[in-house]
Amino acid sequence: xxxxxxxxxxxxxxxxxxxxxxxxxxxxxxxxxxxxxxxxxxxxxxxxxxxxxxxxxxxxxxxxxxxxxxxxxxxxxxxxxxxxxxxxxxxxxxxxxxxxxxxxxxxxxxxxxxxx
Amino acid sequence: xxxxxxxxxxxxxxxxxxxxxxxxxxxxxxxxxxxxxxxxxxxxxxxxxxxxxxxxxxxxxxxxxxxxxxxxxxxxxxxxxxxxxxxxxxxxxxxxxxxxxxxxxxxxxxxxx
Numbered sequence: 001x002x003x004x005x006x007x008x009x010x011x012x013x014x015x016x017x018x019x020x021x022x023x024x025x026x027x028x029x030x031x032x033x034x035x036x037x038x039x040x041x042x043x044x045x046x047x048x049x050x051x052x053x054x055x056x057x058x059x060x061x062x063x064x065x066x067x068x069x070x071x072x073x074x075x076x077x078x079x080x081x082x083x084x085x086x087x088x089x090x091x092x093x094x095x096x097x098x099x100x101x102x103x104x105x106x107x108x109x110x111x112x113x114x115x116x
Numbered sequence: 117x118x119x120x121x122x123x124x125x126x127x128x129x130x131x132x133x134x135x136x137x138x139x140x141x142x143x144x145x146x147x148x149x150x151x152x153x154x155x156x157x158x159x160x161x162x163x164x165x166x167x168x169x170x171x172x173x174x175x176x177x178x179x180x181x182x183x184x185x186x187x188x189x190x191x192x193x194x195x196x197x198x199x200x201x202x203x204x205x206x207x208x209x210x211x212x213x214x215x216x217x218x219x220x221x222x223x224x225x226x227x228x229x
């Protein structure tokens with residue numbers, strides 16, 4: 001079955017440590033996204049990529065970095081500069097870039113990141 | 117900045133009840149309206165993407181309507197079942213070149229058997 005796989009499901013980070021969240025899709029989608037969810041807030045966009053080797057900052061990119069070296073992979077690194085990283089992280093993809101606003105997004109199961 | 121608002125925040129109904137909730141958005145610069153269902157411990161699932169004023173879409177017992185002139189969409193669930201318990205999210209593409217989705221906070225539905 002085609003889908004989006006996020007790993008790990010739970011992740012713990014020590015102070016000052018960088019951690020990388022994995023997101024892989026086998027849907028052959030062009031666009032991929034990283035969202036953060038905090039209690040009482042809507043999904044907030046961290047980074048997105050419209051095509052391989054391209055990515056753009058979302059609304060809350062500070063303290064995060066991404067790469068898009070392969071179409072199927074869009075890993076998110078939470079750096080030590082992100083002062084409040086405890087949250088639920090969702091990866092998503094869409095068949096076409098966001099400019100085609102009628103394309104639904106497909107989501108992974110998420111990664112919950114906590115600080116030790 | 118585009119604001120997408122959903123009401124009510126939460127809803128408790130009995131099995132067999134029909135229910136509906138609302139997504140409100142600015143009516144200017146409208147591109148599309150997305151509805152998603154997010155069950156606990158699962159990933160959000162797209163229900164509908166609507167683009168035309170007056171559009172109505174249906175998926176089983178769930179349907180949605182769209183009024184772009186007044187800036188709202190209704191999601192209806194007919195004969196609610198416990199498996200309908202989930203958070204229902206709506207989202208609209210914002211203005212600008214990339215039209216990133218702006219998300220509402222969701223309506224949390226609990227259906228009691």
